[in-house]
Amino acid sequence: DSGVTQTPKHLITATGQRVTLRCSPRSGDLSVYWYQQSLDQGLQFLIQYYNGEERAKGNILERFSAQQFPDLHSELNLSSLELGDSALYFCASSRAGTVKDTQYFGPGTRLTVL
Amino acid sequence: GEDVEQSLFLSVREGDSSVINCTYTDSSSTYLYWYKQEPGAGLQLLTYIFSNMDMKQDQRLTVLLNKKDKHLSLRIADTQTGDSAIYFCAESTNSNYQLIWGAGTKLIIKP
Numbered sequence: 001d002s003g004v005t006q007t008p009k010h011l012i013t014a015t016g017q018r019v020t021l022r023c024s025p026r027s028g029d030l031s032v033y034w035y036q037q038s039l040d041q042g043l044q045f046l047i048q049y050y051n052g053e054e055r056a057k058g059n060i061l062e063r064f065s066a067q068q069f070p071d072l073h074s075e076l077n078l079s080s081l082e083l084g085d086s087a088l089y090f091c092a093s094s095r096a097g098t099v100k101d102t103q104y105f106g107p108g109t110r111l112t113v114l
Numbered sequence: 115g116e117d118v119e120q121s122l123f124l125s126v127r128e129g130d131s132s133v134i135n136c137t138y139t140d141s142s143s144t145y146l147y148w149y150k151q152e153p154g155a156g157l158q159l160l161t162y163i164f165s166n167m168d169m170k171q172d173q174r175l176t177v178l179l180n181k182k183d184k185h186l187s188l189r190i191a192d193t194q195t196g197d198s199a200i201y202f203c204a205e206s207t208n209s210n211y212q213l214i215w216g217a218g219t220k221l222i223i224k225p
Binding site for chain 2: 002004033042043045048056058090092099100102103104105106107108
Protein backbone atom coordinates (compact mmCIF):
# COMPACT_ATOMS: atom_id res chain seq x y z
CA ASP A 1 0.00 0.00 0.00
CA SER A 2 1.59 3.25 -1.18
CA GLY A 3 -0.53 5.49 1.04
CA VAL A 4 -2.06 7.24 -1.98
CA THR A 5 -5.80 6.71 -2.29
CA GLN A 6 -7.95 7.18 -5.34
CA THR A 7 -11.69 7.06 -5.76
CA PRO A 8 -13.63 5.65 -7.41
CA LYS A 9 -11.88 2.44 -8.40
CA HIS A 10 -14.07 1.96 -11.47
CA LEU A 11 -16.23 4.39 -13.39
CA ILE A 12 -18.47 3.65 -16.34
CA THR A 13 -20.11 6.52 -18.16
CA ALA A 14 -21.35 7.61 -21.56
CA THR A 15 -19.86 9.83 -24.23
CA GLY A 16 -20.43 13.52 -23.64
CA GLN A 17 -20.59 13.17 -19.87
CA ARG A 18 -18.40 14.71 -17.19
CA VAL A 19 -16.67 12.87 -14.35
CA THR A 20 -14.47 13.77 -11.39
CA LEU A 21 -11.67 11.58 -10.12
CA ARG A 22 -10.33 12.11 -6.65
CA CYS A 23 -6.90 11.57 -5.14
CA SER A 24 -5.58 11.85 -1.60
CA PRO A 25 -1.78 11.99 -1.39
CA ARG A 26 0.38 10.30 1.19
CA SER A 27 0.54 12.05 4.52
CA GLY A 28 3.15 14.80 4.32
CA ASP A 29 3.37 14.87 0.53
CA LEU A 30 2.77 18.26 -1.00
CA SER A 31 2.82 17.39 -4.68
CA VAL A 32 0.30 15.45 -6.73
CA TYR A 33 0.68 14.16 -10.26
CA TRP A 34 -1.96 12.82 -12.64
CA TYR A 35 -1.23 10.23 -15.33
CA GLN A 36 -3.30 8.53 -18.00
CA GLN A 37 -2.49 4.97 -19.02
CA SER A 38 -4.11 3.56 -22.12
CA LEU A 39 -3.24 0.55 -24.23
CA ASP A 40 -2.17 2.52 -27.28
CA GLN A 41 -0.58 5.55 -25.61
CA GLY A 42 1.21 3.99 -22.66
CA LEU A 43 1.74 6.11 -19.54
CA GLN A 44 1.15 9.80 -20.21
CA PHE A 45 1.86 12.55 -17.72
CA LEU A 46 -1.06 14.95 -17.50
CA ILE A 47 -0.40 17.55 -14.83
CA GLN A 48 1.36 18.23 -11.53
CA TYR A 49 0.38 20.35 -8.55
CA TYR A 50 2.50 21.46 -5.66
CA ASN A 51 0.89 22.83 -2.50
CA GLY A 52 -2.18 23.98 -4.39
CA GLU A 53 -0.43 25.51 -7.38
CA GLU A 54 -0.01 24.05 -10.84
CA ARG A 55 3.66 23.20 -11.37
CA ALA A 56 3.94 21.32 -14.64
CA LYS A 57 1.67 20.47 -17.49
CA GLY A 58 1.99 17.50 -19.80
CA ASN A 59 -0.30 16.09 -22.45
CA ILE A 60 -3.51 17.24 -20.83
CA LEU A 61 -6.45 17.95 -23.12
CA GLU A 62 -8.39 21.19 -22.83
CA ARG A 63 -11.45 19.13 -21.88
CA PHE A 64 -9.61 18.01 -18.77
CA SER A 65 -8.84 20.13 -15.75
CA ALA A 66 -7.48 19.54 -12.29
CA GLN A 67 -7.00 21.28 -9.01
CA GLN A 68 -5.37 20.71 -5.65
CA PHE A 69 -7.26 21.85 -2.58
CA PRO A 70 -5.94 23.35 0.67
CA ASP A 71 -6.09 19.95 2.34
CA LEU A 72 -3.83 18.75 -0.54
CA HIS A 73 -6.27 16.32 -2.07
CA SER A 74 -6.66 16.69 -5.80
CA GLU A 75 -9.43 16.22 -8.32
CA LEU A 76 -9.18 15.56 -12.04
CA ASN A 77 -12.22 16.66 -14.02
CA LEU A 78 -12.85 15.10 -17.42
CA SER A 79 -15.62 16.60 -19.54
CA SER A 80 -17.23 15.99 -22.93
CA LEU A 81 -15.98 12.46 -22.65
CA GLU A 82 -15.06 10.52 -25.76
CA LEU A 83 -14.55 6.80 -26.29
CA GLY A 84 -10.81 7.40 -26.49
CA ASP A 85 -10.75 8.73 -22.94
CA SER A 86 -11.28 5.21 -21.65
CA ALA A 87 -8.12 4.46 -19.67
CA LEU A 88 -6.59 3.98 -16.26
CA TYR A 89 -5.99 7.27 -14.49
CA PHE A 90 -3.29 7.26 -11.87
CA CYS A 91 -2.50 9.77 -9.22
CA ALA A 92 0.94 9.91 -7.64
CA SER A 93 2.31 12.01 -4.84
CA SER A 94 5.74 13.10 -3.71
CA ARG A 95 7.17 15.04 -0.81
CA ALA A 96 8.40 18.23 -2.45
CA GLY A 97 7.56 17.75 -6.11
CA THR A 98 11.10 17.88 -7.43
CA VAL A 99 12.63 15.38 -9.82
CA LYS A 100 14.70 13.94 -6.97
CA ASP A 101 11.56 12.93 -5.09
CA THR A 102 10.15 9.46 -5.41
CA GLN A 103 6.63 9.38 -6.76
CA TYR A 104 4.23 7.03 -4.99
CA PHE A 105 1.34 5.84 -7.10
CA GLY A 106 -2.23 5.17 -6.16
CA PRO A 107 -4.13 2.08 -7.40
CA GLY A 108 -5.77 4.02 -10.21
CA THR A 109 -9.28 4.70 -11.43
CA ARG A 110 -10.42 2.70 -14.43
CA LEU A 111 -12.64 4.86 -16.62
CA THR A 112 -14.78 3.23 -19.28
CA VAL A 113 -16.63 5.50 -21.70
CA LEU A 114 -19.42 3.76 -23.62
CA GLY B 115 13.34 15.82 -27.73
CA GLU B 116 13.61 13.67 -24.69
CA ASP B 117 12.76 10.04 -25.18
CA VAL B 118 12.99 6.78 -23.25
CA GLU B 119 12.78 3.50 -25.10
CA GLN B 120 12.21 -0.06 -23.94
CA SER B 121 11.37 -3.27 -25.68
CA LEU B 122 7.75 -4.24 -25.11
CA PHE B 123 8.17 -7.87 -24.03
CA LEU B 124 10.69 -10.15 -22.36
CA SER B 125 10.16 -13.85 -21.77
CA VAL B 126 12.36 -15.82 -19.35
CA ARG B 127 12.27 -19.16 -17.60
CA GLU B 128 11.57 -19.32 -13.89
CA GLY B 129 14.87 -19.36 -12.02
CA ASP B 130 16.82 -17.61 -14.79
CA SER B 131 17.98 -14.01 -14.68
CA SER B 132 15.92 -11.35 -16.44
CA VAL B 133 17.60 -8.34 -17.98
CA ILE B 134 15.33 -5.47 -18.94
CA ASN B 135 16.92 -2.73 -21.01
CA CYS B 136 16.19 0.95 -21.46
CA THR B 137 17.78 3.70 -23.52
CA TYR B 138 17.35 7.41 -23.02
CA THR B 139 18.36 10.47 -24.98
CA ASP B 140 18.76 13.31 -22.50
CA SER B 141 22.36 13.53 -21.34
CA SER B 142 21.34 15.83 -18.49
CA SER B 143 19.49 13.01 -16.73
CA THR B 144 19.86 13.17 -12.98
CA TYR B 145 17.96 10.15 -11.69
CA LEU B 146 16.85 7.03 -13.52
CA TYR B 147 14.08 4.92 -12.10
CA TRP B 148 12.60 1.47 -12.42
CA TYR B 149 8.95 1.05 -11.54
CA LYS B 150 6.96 -2.19 -11.48
CA GLN B 151 3.30 -2.50 -12.34
CA GLU B 152 1.54 -5.74 -11.44
CA PRO B 153 -1.74 -6.60 -13.15
CA GLY B 154 -4.57 -4.35 -11.99
CA ALA B 155 -2.32 -2.31 -9.72
CA GLY B 156 -0.55 1.02 -9.67
CA LEU B 157 3.13 1.58 -10.25
CA GLN B 158 5.53 0.71 -7.48
CA LEU B 159 9.03 2.14 -7.25
CA LEU B 160 11.55 -0.69 -7.41
CA THR B 161 14.82 1.14 -7.40
CA TYR B 162 16.58 4.19 -8.77
CA ILE B 163 20.12 5.22 -9.62
CA PHE B 164 21.73 8.61 -9.58
CA SER B 165 23.42 9.55 -12.83
CA ASN B 166 26.92 9.65 -11.29
CA MET B 167 26.70 5.96 -10.37
CA ASP B 168 27.47 2.97 -12.58
CA MET B 169 25.79 0.25 -10.60
CA LYS B 170 23.39 -0.27 -7.76
CA GLN B 171 22.48 -3.57 -6.17
CA ASP B 172 19.51 -4.29 -3.95
CA GLN B 173 18.93 -7.96 -3.10
CA ARG B 174 17.89 -9.68 -6.36
CA LEU B 175 17.94 -6.42 -8.32
CA THR B 176 20.99 -4.97 -10.05
CA VAL B 177 20.85 -1.71 -11.98
CA LEU B 178 23.60 -0.92 -14.45
CA LEU B 179 24.05 2.51 -16.01
CA ASN B 180 26.20 3.18 -19.07
CA LYS B 181 26.22 6.96 -19.38
CA LYS B 182 28.27 6.96 -22.57
CA ASP B 183 25.69 4.86 -24.40
CA LYS B 184 22.74 6.28 -22.38
CA HIS B 185 21.74 2.73 -21.53
CA LEU B 186 20.12 1.52 -18.34
CA SER B 187 19.40 -2.08 -17.42
CA LEU B 188 17.60 -3.88 -14.64
CA ARG B 189 18.71 -7.41 -13.84
CA ILE B 190 16.45 -9.61 -11.74
CA ALA B 191 18.25 -12.66 -10.42
CA ASP B 192 16.43 -15.97 -9.91
CA THR B 193 13.25 -14.73 -11.58
CA GLN B 194 10.08 -15.91 -9.89
CA THR B 195 6.45 -16.02 -11.00
CA GLY B 196 5.77 -13.08 -8.70
CA ASP B 197 8.08 -10.99 -10.87
CA SER B 198 5.54 -11.11 -13.69
CA ALA B 199 4.69 -7.48 -14.30
CA ILE B 200 5.31 -4.52 -16.55
CA TYR B 201 8.56 -2.73 -15.78
CA PHE B 202 8.83 0.98 -16.56
CA CYS B 203 12.03 2.91 -16.95
CA ALA B 204 11.85 6.66 -16.28
CA GLU B 205 14.33 9.49 -16.24
CA SER B 206 14.38 12.85 -14.55
CA THR B 207 16.32 15.83 -15.81
CA ASN B 208 17.23 19.22 -14.47
CA SER B 209 15.12 20.92 -17.10
CA ASN B 210 11.65 20.04 -15.87
CA TYR B 211 9.71 18.62 -12.99
CA GLN B 212 8.20 15.66 -14.77
CA LEU B 213 9.64 12.24 -15.37
CA ILE B 214 10.06 10.95 -18.90
CA TRP B 215 8.65 7.44 -19.09
CA GLY B 216 9.35 4.46 -21.28
CA ALA B 217 6.48 2.42 -22.69
CA GLY B 218 7.11 -0.44 -20.27
CA THR B 219 8.46 -3.98 -20.74
CA LYS B 220 6.12 -6.84 -19.97
CA LEU B 221 8.05 -9.62 -18.24
CA ILE B 222 6.63 -13.06 -18.95
CA ILE B 223 7.77 -15.99 -16.83
CA LYS B 224 7.79 -19.46 -18.36
CA PRO B 225 7.62 -22.43 -16.01
